[in-house]
Every structure is written in C-alpha cells, then in structure tokens.
Amino acid sequence: MTALELSGLILVGAFLAGLLGSLTGLGGGMVIVPLLTIAFGVDLHYAIGASLISVIATSSGAAAAYVKEGYTNIRLGMLLEIATTTGALGGAFIAGLISTNAIAYVFAAMLVFSAYLSARPRLEHLSVERSDVWARPLRLTSTYPTSAGLEDYGVTRVPLGFGLMFIAGILSGLLGIGSGALKVLAMDNAMRLPFKVSTTTSNFMIGVTAAASAGVYLRRGYIDPALSFPVMLGVLAGALLGARLLSRIHTRRLRQIFAFVILALAAEMVYKASSGRI
Amino acid sequence: MQRWTDEQVEQAVGNVLRTGVIVAAAVTVIGGAAYLARHGHDIVTYGVFRGPVDGLTSVGGIVRHALTGQTSAIIQLGLLVLIATPVARVALSLIGFIRQADRTYMAITAVVLAILAFSLAGGRL
Numbered sequence: 001m002t003a004l005e006l007s008g009l010i011l012v013g014a015f016l017a018g019l020l021g022s023l024t025g026l027g028g029g030m031v032i033v034p035l036l037t038i039a040f041g042v043d044l045h046y047a048i049g050a051s052l053i054s055v056i057a058t059s060s061g062a063a064a065a066y067v068k069e070g071y072t073n074i075r076l077g078m079l080l081e082i083a084t085t086t087g088a089l090g091g092a093f094i095a096g097l098i099s100t101n102a103i104a105y106v107f108a109a110m111l112v113f114s115a116y117l118s119a120r121p122r123l124e125h126l127s128v129e130r131s132d133v134w135a136r137p138l139r140l141t142s143t144y145p146t147s148a149g150l151e152d153y154g155v156t157r158v159p160l161g162f163g164l165m166f167i168a169g170i171l172s173g174l175l176g177i178g179s180g181a182l183k184v185l186a187m188d189n190a191m192r193l194p195f196k197v198s199t200t201t202s203n204f205m206i207g208v209t210a211a212a213s214a215g216v217y218l219r220r221g222y223i224d225p226a227l228s229f230p231v232m233l234g235v236l237a238g239a240l241l242g243a244r245l246l247s248r249i250h251t252r253r254l255r256q257i258f259a260f261v262i263l264a265l266a267a268e269m270v271y272k273a274s275s276g277r278i
Numbered sequence: 279m280q281r282w283t284d285e286q287v288e289q290a291v292g293n294v295l296r297t298g299v300i301v302a303a304a305v306t307v308i309g310g311a312a313y314l315a316r317h318g319h320d321i322v323t324y325g326v327f328r329g330p331v332d333g334l335t336s337v338g339g340i341v342r343h344a345l346t347g348q349t350s351a352i353i354q355l356g357l358l359v360l361i362a363t364p365v366a367r368v369a370l371s372l373i374g375f376i377r378q379a380d381r382t383y384m385a386i387t388a389v390v391l392a393i394l395a396f397s398l399a400g401g402r403l
Contacts, residue, residue: 004318008309042324057299060363064295067288078386136380153355181395185291207295207364208390214361215397221330223367225353226322230308232357236303255367 011230012030018238029177034265048176049222059207066200085212087169092213104273134158173213174277178206287374298363309352
C-alpha cells in the first residue's frame with residue numbers, strides 16, 4: 001500500500017476507535033493496538049508507540065475541559081502520579097526486555113479485564129465520615145459540584161489505591177494504553193470517590209503517566225512519525241466528537257456491544273501470538 | 279508574592295493543556311501534509327520493527343532535523359510538543375503549590391517532575 005492510502009485508512013480507523021473509546025469510557029488505546037496489529041499488520045512496538053501518543057492527546061484534550069469544571073482532585077492526582085509514573089517507567093523498560101508474544105498475551109488479558117469492568121454496573125458509594133488516616137494530613141478530601149451545590153467527599157484506603165495505581169502505571173508503560181479502567185477501579189472501589197471525581201481525576205493522570213513512558217519509547221524508536229500522526233489525529237478527532245455526543249445518547253447498549261468487540265479482539269490477539277504472527 | 283487560589287491554578291492548568299494539544303496537532307498536521315506530499319506514493323509497511331532511526335529519537339536530533347525541513351522530523355517535533363504538554367502541566371502545578379506555600383505538595387510535585395525529567399533525559403540524570 002502507498003503511504004497516502006495507508007495513512008487515510010489508519011486515520012478513519014483511529015477516528016472510529018477514538019469515538020467508541022470516548023463513548024464507552026474505555027479510551028481509544030484499548031482498540032488502537034489490536035486494530036493496528038490485526039487489521040494493518042503493524043509491528044507491536046510501533047502499535048504501542050502510536051497508541052501511547054494518542055493516549056496523551058485525548059487525555060490532555062479532555063482534561064483541559066474537565067479541570068475547569070471543578071471535578072478533578074488535583075492534589076490526589078498528583079500524589080497518585082508518583083505511583084503511576086514510577087510504574088510506567090518500569091513497564092516501558094519491561095516492554096524492551098520481553099518478547100512481543102508475551103506483550104500480546106498481557107494485552108489480551110487486559111482487554112478481557114477491561115471488557116468485564118465496562119460491562120459491570122458502577123456503584124456509587126460515598127464516604128464523608130470514614131476517611132483514611134492519610135486523607136487529612138495530605139489534604140485529599142475535597143468538594144465537588146452537584147445540583148445541590150458543593151458537596152464534601154472523603155477518601156478511603158489511600159495505600160491500596162496507591163498500590164493499584166502503580167500496577168496501572170506498569171500496564172500503561174508495557175502496553176501503550178491509558179489504563180483508565182484500572183485507575184477508575186482504584187478510585188471507585190478502593191478510595192470511594194464520587195464517579196465524576198474518579199473519572200476526571202483518572203483522565204487527568206493518564207497524560208502524565210503516558211509521558212513518563214513516552215521518553216523511553218521515543219529513544220527505543222517505538223514512535224514512528226509517519227504511523228503516529230494519522231493515529232493521533234484520528235483518535236483525537238473521534239474522542240472530541242464522542243465527548244460532544246456523550247450527553248445526548250444512551251451508552252449502555254453501546255458498552256455491551258463494545259465489550260463483545262473487545263473480547264473478539266482479545267481472542268484474535270491470542271490466536272495471532274500463539275501462531276507467532278504478532 | 280501573590281497567592282494563587284486552587285481555582286486559579288485549575289484555570290491555568292486547563293489553558294496549558296488546551297494550548298499544548300492545539301500546537302501539537304497543528305505542527306503534526308503541517309508535517310504530515312508535507313510528508314504525504316513528498317512520500318505519499320511510496321510503498322510503506324510497518325510490519326517489521328527497524329529499531330531507533332537516527333535523528334528521530336532524541337530532543338536535540340528531532341529539532342535539528344526538523345529545522346532542515348525533514349518532514350518526518352517535523353511530525354516528530356509535533357509529537358514531542360504533545361509529550362511535553364503533561365510535563366508543562368506538572369511544572370505549572372509546582373509553581374501553583376509554591377505560590378500557595380504548600381510544602382507537602384511542592385515535594386510531591388517535584389518528585390513527579392523529576393521522574394518525568396529522568397524519562398525524557400534518557401535515564402542519564
């Protein structure tokens with residue numbers, strides 16, 4: 001294929017990945033890597049490099065809007081970024097040490113796990129009273145805007161959340177994804193934050209986490225400019241459109257369909273890796 | 279020195295993120311269009327990993343090659359601006375915490391910034 005044809009097709013595919021990723025809350029990165037490796041025969045290293053770039057673009061673009069709305073807990077995000085960036089550096093180093101087959105298997109496992117998380121209903125459980133001993137000295141408790149005005153919320157199990165964030169960072173650096181599903185899990189279930197706060201704070205952290213592994217990727221040559229530019233522009237445009245549509249359409253059915261797409265991609269990745277073609 | 283409120287820091291952080299993404303996308307579009315104008319009819323494949331390409335893997339190399347008009351380096355420069363955007367966000371948060379005289383978060387933010395600098399400097403700090 002010529003560069004023009006390939007760039008055009010990748011741009012369209014990345015746009016759809018960004019759109020679906022933002023509508024379902026899973027992020028474009030989860031789909032971009034299987035799309036590039038399975039549909040376009042791209043080497044896994046180039047695929048995770050291009051995906052990581054698109055992750056930084058969508059996270060920063062969305063965070064710019066979210067931060068101003070007052071949901072993002074910047075202090076909590078900064079504290080947890082110590083865990084995610086350390087993990088991401090480690091993950092990026094590991095990516096250079098293990099075979100592409102091994103990375104593909106981990107990726108498939110992460111796809112299945114994310115499909116499970118996205119299909120599961122999220123339960124809102126707030127805790128104003130039972131804050132962790134770390135929450136007060138680190139000033140992690142905060143307020144967020146609701147229809148009834150600003151409301152207080154507490155933060156529980158900070159060390160557990162910190163540990164989960166370290167794992168999320170490793171997976172981000174190893175697979176070139178944002179690990180948004182795992183970050184939200186840590187904030188919803190371990191730290192018990194309101195939905196809007198965990199979603200926006202997770203997104204806020206994704207760009208910084210990805211930047212930590214991007215330096216390693218860049219030097220190793222994982223970031224190919226000609227491949228990365230249609231991926232980044234496509235995912236960014238798709239994610240921006242998705243964010244606009246989000247308030248107007250029902251995403252429940254879409255998320256269920258998307259969960260099946262992800263399971264199919266996981267199966268295809270395992271099949272390709274086991275036959276040594278990834 | 280005037281103190282910043284949390285809201286002012288949030289507004290400034292939002293502006294940095296938006297500007298960074300717009301500038302990165304613009305540089306990447308220019309580089310990408312120039313690349314396709316020059317190499318659009320070349321046959322390309324990404325099926326085999328070629329390892330690091332000289333001039334596209336370090337900050338200095340990318341800037342030097344972009345200035346000579348090498349189209350792939352111009353794209354890479356845009357991607358570099360994108361990678362720098364969250365780093366600038368952390369740096370701005372550090373300034374915010376300094377202005378608020380929040381020692382705990384000055385230290386936390388400095389650690390995050392150091393990890394990012396370590397990654398981008400190639401582990402040579």
